[in-house]
Amino acid sequence: MPVDAKGVNGSEDVITVESSTVNGRNRAEQHPSKTKLALQAVQSLGNAHHHIYLYYCGSCTCLVRGTCSFPVAYMGDLPCRVCLSLVFTGRLVHYAKVIPPWKFWKDAKNICIMVIILLTLIDMIIYGSLKMTGYYGVRWSRVLRPLFLVNITEGRLIRRSFRSIRNTLTQVLYVFLLFLFSILMFSLMGLKLFGKRNFETSDGKPYFTNYLDILFDMYVLVTTANSPDVMMPAYDFSVWFSVFFILFIVVNTYIFMSVFLAVVYNNYKKHLKDEVKKLVRVKRYKMVKAFEILKVLMGNEYVIMQSDWNQLVRMVDPSISSSHRELLWSVSDDSQNGYIGKFAFIQLSDLLNIKVITLKSRVHPLKMCLPRLYSSAASRVIRHAVQHKAFVFFYDFIILVNAIFIGLDEENSLLSSVEWVFLGFYLLEIVLKLYTYEPRSFFARHQFWNWFDTTVIIAALLATIINMTLISTEVYNSREVLDIVFILRVLRLIRIVDSIKRFRAIINTLINIGPTMINFGQLILVVYYIFAVIGMEVFKNKIKFYNSNSSEPLSEFCGNDILKDSAFVKSKYCKNNFNNIVSSFILLLELTVVNQWHVLATGFTMVTHVAARTFFVVFHIIVVIIIINIFIAFVLEAFFVEYTVEKCDLQTSIEKKIQELDLGVQEDHIGGSLVDDMETHDNEVDSSRSSKSKSLMFKIASQRYRTVDALLQRMFEADLSPDDNGCSTDDENELDNLPPDFTFNNPGFNSA
């Protein structure tokens, strides 16, 4: 999707007519200025994409590597903070020049970035002066770094998620307090019941004697990380004591965690819905504004002429083919008047959000070059064979056999030569398919599995050849190349998923909710980053990893004497440390998975201070209780939408139009199952149906969305529809109802 469509998809960034001019677009013929103005009304970010890319890259490499290097190469190897500050100061100065001052100062994001830069500068000065006088200063401003990412215009999805989470917190607080109260009570009861009984844990330590330790143990039990262990000493003594723990688990782990999920989800959804509503309102406002610019009086109502509309769509999304555009027009202008009213015009943004796949029926190049050979009987037999179901079954069988061979020992020379046979089979398949289907259709953008197959097999071929060469020359027997070969071999097997309809349906659903998951991935990464930075400040080099053949005396205790005899060392967790950003992230992921959480937490607590436990508990509360719950809830919701919601009206009307114009591709529906699969018979379209002599076909990628926003809108459609009627109010009140956050935003870079 090109950037230009963003504005239409309901982005936060609102019209910036004053500050920008359209550059390099001279396609506007009839009413150039009007169409341009309309375009400016509906779009915002323009094509300044590479600018943002530079900023992004600059900040990303900076965040990961700690220093600037590649994108802002001339800056050399400056420390990260200096570099980041420079990048963002530059950005801010740029903004300040482009935007009128009253807008610039009303945007909370700009203020926020300025404050962060200021704080970073202060920190730099303090740190520098402390270092000069020989003291070690904590570089606390590192924690603020991720806020840069959150606060730049492009991070709007992350920002929105953060806002929703922040709004959720107050509601969660009360449940959390009650939950805490429950843990406090159970711990007190545990202390009274077991404290005087002289039980011992399996390590021989005293059991349930210190209230704070009990509290920690009980909290760990909520995470289930020490599940039967914490119970065993009491349970060994009497079966009745197990009731205490069972009650605790049922109340806190099952009921309270479900309540958390419910509360977090409910509030998150509510706030998200509000945000999406605002976005929809902004979108409609923009569309109304564009309508106001382009409208023409026709009879006694204002309308948009087809030519204006065409021009606008061409500018908004140049990648849309003219036939696709005609289809969209015929949906909007259902009665074929040559003009459309306001309501139909406003629908345009939603129309553009529906992914319509254009299937061009092209003639196979071989047919062009060698028509006689390609149409010969033998050629036709081959092509029919390839299109036959048995062809698929045959290759499924080969994949299964291959799976068995992969499982066997690869050092047997016979087996390694069998590998060549399989590679040959797979290559033959691709060649045959390319022979049968038109190559450009075969490698169309939405043909995921064709791309996947070809890439994996070509890569496997190359890797195998490289590996063979290396072995035969006996210069270097690379284990790494062999690893890649193995991975590619196994990846080949995944293809089998594509040939089972129901699997494909599930996978397509997963792909559909992919953008949402990626959005959450970003969110989690930002949170991880904050914790990683804090963790690195607090725990850096407290725990070290040595290779097994290290001569360092403390290598067995992770370089720290205190850890002797600890579960941390016994489990060989030395590599789980905060010494660099990568191992910090991996460690935080392990903490997210929760298992052995207490062993990791206790290990780090031992080498620093008891208060360090707070770090781990806070991480658990924020990431596992709040963010992962939101993730689960969101996946649930997205899945329910995929399952239950019928196609929306616009989709239906597009489909109807496609049917009417007889341009449709027949789709096979899976009876009552997951989701319509989309790549079903794409392969068969071209040649097998070319008999119908259609040069062009359309098909709707039914439940696929161009953007996360479109998915969100879809999710909350039922609640938004009442607004649908209200969208035709053309007064400026609409704008006044918008929060300032939306109206006074950073501009696009159209002027650049």
Place this chain on the structure above:
Amino acid sequence: MPVDAKGVNGSEDVITVESSTVNGRNRAEQHPSKTKLALQAVQSLGNAHHHIYLYYCGSCTCLVRGTCSFPVAYMGDLPCRVCLSLVFTGRLVHYAKVIPPWKFWKDAKNICIMVIILLTLIDMIIYGSLKMTGYYGVRWSRVLRPLFLVNITEGRLIRRSFRSIRNTLTQVLYVFLLFLFSILMFSLMGLKLFGKRNFETSDGKPYFTNYLDILFDMYVLVTTANSPDVMMPAYDFSVWFSVFFILFIVVNTYIFMSVFLAVVYNNYKKHLKDEVKKLVRVKRYKMVKAFEILKVLMGNEYVIMQSDWNQLVRMVDPSISSSHRELLWSVSDDSQNGYIGKFAFIQLSDLLNIKVITLKSRVHPLKMCLPRLYSSAASRVIRHAVQHKAFVFFYDFIILVNAIFIGLDEENSLLSSVEWVFLGFYLLEIVLKLYTYEPRSFFARHQFWNWFDTTVIIAALLATIINMTLISTEVYNSREVLDIVFILRVLRLIRIVDSIKRFRAIINTLINIGPTMINFGQLILVVYYIFAVIGMEVFKNKIKFYNSNSSEPLSEFCGNDILKDSAFVKSKYCKNNFNNIVSSFILLLELTVVNQWHVLATGFTMVTHVAARTFFVVFHIIVVIIIINIFIAFVLEAFFVEYTVEKCDLQTSIEKKIQELDLGVQEDHIGGSLVDDMETHDNEVDSSRSSKSKSLMFKIASQRYRTVDALLQRMFEADLSPDDNGCSTDDENELDNLPPDFTFNNPGFNSA
């Protein structure tokens, strides 16, 4: 709730006009036969409650203890199976006598019970003959036992859950296969990547060399039970290998488990909705039938007269006070005609489902006996003080201080005497409250916290006295009594929850969804029982627990040499065994919590056979992936209903009527928070508002439901409402649309 109302609340059990006569109810005055018939139409189970109780108890004790004893006492100590078979055969014979044969034989449940009895008999014979010839037979029919519980009429909620789960399975299957495929692929990749690298686990065992072991390890990783451990050897070698595990966790643990939750929940809900729809249809059919019997021609439409209606309601639920009945009537007969139409009559069942609390304003008994003293200035000051907010704060403060004292060492004699002070404070509070508030209102049925307080404090008083006596007589220093004292002391602290509004709101929500949770509890118990029985057959006495001072040579290895050096023994898990039903249940609960799942599973696998792993994997799939997911989803849904759904129309109309009649109790709403709390100011009602000189007040326990069915109906109300209009079809087609399952059911016991 008396049993009589069940029929009205939409039970499965349908009218049994033929087989039963109403006994001991001669209140029908005007049209005795007609009202009786109508009663029979709306009710089913009658008051044969104690019969069912006997069956239940008989089977329950049998299931738990393995033999019959208490309720069917004359049977002596027969083996459980014989006893169970006898009980259920008796029940079946009873049914066969009461129900017409064509009905009896069409009920799948009766057939099912017969088959189970037959199978049990066959098993008994086989087992007996094998035992006589000296062989040991597997008593496989024990597994069938829980099916008795599922198949009796009273287990309808469990049966419904089972049906819904069964219907869910086909949909889950495909996701499960894909999930399995993913694990197979990852395992294969793991084998290829790590198999030849000679890594070692922290126990020094070879790492990732056997495909089946890898498969098990990877499955365990899905449960997160071996989370960082399984990764560490590869991670220690190279950071890149961690990508493999992170990818695996993200794909399988997070995404697939969420998808499972989504699919399971979605299908479960769909089927449950269908079932509830059927129930609603049956309920409406019954109400229509009752209407047909009682209807009187008035003008040109059939109506129900108030007297008939009154009689019916009195019979259906004798516990409803006449004032409450009048309230309900005035809601039904909104225009005060003295009769109601069909639609209003059919609403009766829903009206009865709304819990209306009748608050009687009674005069304090002391005021009756000692009017002068009770009305004196001093007395009034006391009563005002008790009603003041400061009184609550004062006692909250005392509770907090008490919590600190409880945390301190109780062997200090000063502290133990402080305990008496606290007890005195609490007793004083109860006495003061009883002095201020009318005792019968104070101990009204819905005053949960008053009951809780009083019980706990009286119990604590008694236990403390007993404990003191035991200590002072120095005959027996009982640790058990002290335990009880401690538990009661800590329980006292829970009261503080009641004085914080938001906490009370959350707790009330939890209490509201309690019935649903209990329903699931039953379901889980049945599934646990099946697994416990299988587990006991397979693993009994393979692992034994010995006290720490046992002289048994193998006591350190759980009585089994093979377990030497295993993680199972190292973690001291010997008590986690399948040797009796109680420890089996506890073990299964530990397996449900999942942590250390692999240690437990591996331990049992070592002492039996590798195939035993299947037992644990199947348990995990069924309980954790399916049932716990449904539990979580159901709690979520119930919570969303509590949060979002407005009061339903009927509740609103009752409330309006209460307001109209000026009988309402002013309720404090918590601004936009969880749920209206119901016990808010019940205490203040009587005396403080008696100035209004009302003798009676009503209030709706807003979101509380009498039955799970009512909650379910509420949950699916939006989808059911279209049927609402269709409910007035009075032809018999309605019945024809019903599944046979509903029409031909076991009868009630009205004839007994």
